[in-house]
Amino acid sequence: xxxxxxxxxxxxxxxxxxxxxxxxxxxxxxxxxxxxxxxxxxxxxxxxxxxxxxxxxxxxxxxxxxxxxxxxxxxxxxxxxxxxxxxxxxxxxxxxxxxxxxxxxxxxxxxxxxxxxxxxxxxxxxxxxxxxxxxxxxxxxxxxxxxxxxxxxxxxxxxxxxxxxxxxxxxxxxxxxxxxxxxxxxxxxxxxxx
Amino acid sequence: xxxxxxxxxxxxxxxxxxxxxxxxxxxxxxxxxxxxxxxxxxxxxxxxxxxxxxxxxxxxxxxxxxxxxxxxxxxxxxxxxxxxxxxxxxxxxxxxxxxxxxxxxxxxxxxxxxxxxxxxxxxxxxxxxxxxxxxxxxxxxxxxxxxxxxxxxxxxxxxxxxxxxxxxxxxxxxxxxxxxxxxxxxxxxxxxxx
Numbered sequence: 001x002x003x004x005x006x007x008x009x010x011x012x013x014x015x016x017x018x019x020x021x022x023x024x025x026x027x028x029x030x031x032x033x034x035x036x037x038x039x040x041x042x043x044x045x046x047x048x049x050x051x052x053x054x055x056x057x058x059x060x061x062x063x064x065x066x067x068x069x070x071x072x073x074x075x076x077x078x079x080x081x082x083x084x085x086x087x088x089x090x091x092x093x094x095x096x097x098x099x100x101x102x103x104x105x106x107x108x109x110x111x112x113x114x115x116x117x118x119x120x121x122x123x124x125x126x127x128x129x130x131x132x133x134x135x136x137x138x139x140x141x142x143x144x145x146x147x148x149x150x151x152x153x154x155x156x157x158x159x160x161x162x163x164x165x166x167x168x169x170x171x172x173x174x175x176x177x178x179x180x181x182x183x184x185x186x187x188x189x190x191x192x193x194x
Numbered sequence: 195x196x197x198x199x200x201x202x203x204x205x206x207x208x209x210x211x212x213x214x215x216x217x218x219x220x221x222x223x224x225x226x227x228x229x230x231x232x233x234x235x236x237x238x239x240x241x242x243x244x245x246x247x248x249x250x251x252x253x254x255x256x257x258x259x260x261x262x263x264x265x266x267x268x269x270x271x272x273x274x275x276x277x278x279x280x281x282x283x284x285x286x287x288x289x290x291x292x293x294x295x296x297x298x299x300x301x302x303x304x305x306x307x308x309x310x311x312x313x314x315x316x317x318x319x320x321x322x323x324x325x326x327x328x329x330x331x332x333x334x335x336x337x338x339x340x341x342x343x344x345x346x347x348x349x350x351x352x353x354x355x356x357x358x359x360x361x362x363x364x365x366x367x368x369x370x371x372x373x374x375x376x377x378x379x380x381x382x383x384x385x386x387x388x
Contacts, residue, residue, distance in 0.1 A: 026313040028222035108312045115309040118302045118366045119220040131369040150384070158370065158378035162360030167352075169359050172312045175325040176352065184352035190344070191385035 011049050014039045015060040022060075023105040027112035030057075058123055061113055064106065065130065071095060085145030086193045089138060093164045093185055098171050099178040107172050134161055145193055156192050163188055205243050208233045209254040216254075217299040221306035224251075252317055255307055258300065259324065265289060279339030280387045283332060287358045287379055292365050293372040301366050328355055341386055350386050357382055 017039035021030050035056070036043045050056035075095040079087060098107030117124035138157035147153060167181040211233035215224050229250070230237040244250035269289040273281060292301030311318035332351035341347060361375040 024313065026310055027220075028224070028310070030222070108309075111305075111312055112309045114363055114367065115302070115306045116220055116222070118305055119218065121368060124367050127367055128369050131364060131367070135370075152381060155378050155381040158361075158374055159357060159382050162364060162375075162378065163353060163356050164360065165363050166356030166359030166361075169308055169363070170325060170356060173308065173318050173321055173325070174315060175322050176329075180352055181356075184349050184356060187346060187349040188353050 007049070010041075010045075011059060012063060014041065014046055014049055015056070015063045018056060018060045019064065019109050020105075022112050023109045026108075027116055054120070054123060057113070057116060060109075061123070061126065064109055064113065065126065067106065068096070085141040086189055089141055089145075089160065090185065090189060093160065094182060096164055097168055097178065097181055097185075099181075104172065107168055111169065111172060131161065142192055147192055148194055151192055160188065160192070201243070204235075204239075205253060206257060208235065208240055208243055209250070209257045212250055212254045213258065213303050214299075216306050217303045220302075221310055248314065248317060251307070251310060254303075255311075255317070255320065258303055258307065259320065261300065262290070279335040280383055283335055283339075283354065284379065284383060287354065288376060290358055291362055291372065291375055291379075293375075298366065301362055305363060305366060325355065336386055339387055342388055345386055354382065354386070 014035060018030055018035045021034050021038050030053070032043050032046055032053070036046045039046070046056070050059065072092055072095055075091050076083075076088060079091055083091070096103075098104040113127070117127055135154070135157045138160055139153040142151070142153040142156050142160075147156065163185065167184060170176060171178060171181055208229060212224055212229045215228050215232050224247070226237050226240055226247070230240045233240070240250070244253065266286055266289060269285050270277070270282060273285055277285070290297075292298040307321070311321055329348070329351045332354055333347040336345070336347040336350050336354075341350065357379065361378060364370060365372060365375055
């Protein structure tokens with residue numbers, strides 16, 4: 001019986017090679033040949049699965065998003081059955097921040113993707129959808145958590161998500177220590193919740 | 195009399211070509227040949243001024259930082275002789291946000307540089323120094339502006355700078371409108387100042 005090729009597994013393997021290259025050397029190092037070498041396959045094989053670099057990037061972005069979802073769900077589940085909205089939001093943001101090496105690799109890839117999609121708006125649709133969903137989730141949790149008088153949940157959610165992004169960028173650049181970022185996060189949450 | 199070549203002018207011209215390429219097509223499109231074509235010079239000329247891509251990138255980063263400083267100084271001066279600390283901080287952050295096309299081009303370049311320096315920590319020193327100086331300036335202005343009780347000026351400054359960065363990234367990606375980002379900025383300033 002001929003071996004059945006798991007095409008999705010192969011695509012994922014190539015995408016993961018792309019992510020390792022991007023995480024170590026930056027997105028401008030991502031070439032067909034470089035990715036093929038890293039994945040241990042031929043350039044022809046990579047071209048068989050991805051006709052263009054954009055296609056390969058879009059698929060790799062999917063892999064990163066799935067990884068992120070799995071990680072966030074695990075962190076939320078680890079909080080137990082009834083976390084307060086503040087605990088949940090704090091956990092989610094802290095989970096994403098690049099405070100250790102695995103998260104730094106993912107963070108560098110995410111930053112590279114942001115730069116990539118900023119000049120290719122057509123590839124950015126899934127990222128925009130994630131932002132929208134995350135803003136709705138955060139606003140809903142802020143509303144449920146009993147915000148301080150005068151706090152607008154929608155605006156506070158936009159601020160919290162932007163804070164997460166900005167702290168992540170500054171941590172990746174080594175601009176300050178993780179403790180500094182976490183203290184700024186807690187101060188921000190203090191302004192939202194009683 | 196032989197014409198004196200203004201080397202700094204030539205270097206700047208090449209760096210500006212690099213910035214246009216990066217702003218339009220992303221940093222991974224920045225090649226020696228592409229930059230030479232954009233600058234209207236030969237590849238040999240580019241190599242005469244910059245031995246490596248890293249050298250060219252570092253110089254272009256300097257050009258971006260100088261442009262940013264000029265723009266911020268002009269915006270601060272336009273506020274008149276005695277702006278309140280809140281007005282000054284609001285103006286500085288709003289000035290940097292990519293709310294129109296020229297600022298979007300600069301923003302895309304800045305984002306590309308962040309991604310580039312995240313995998314090359316040795317190039318990131320000037321960016322780290324900028325962050326440090328900006329955090330000190332912001333904390334000092336927050337302290338001078340009479341913050342609300344319980345607000346720690348240093349932490350609030352880390353939050354404000356991260357908010358600026360994150361709002362900028364989300365605006366570049368078209369995740370929401372400029373008005374949404376400015377409303378989130380004003381809400382954040384409301385939590386700092388009485």
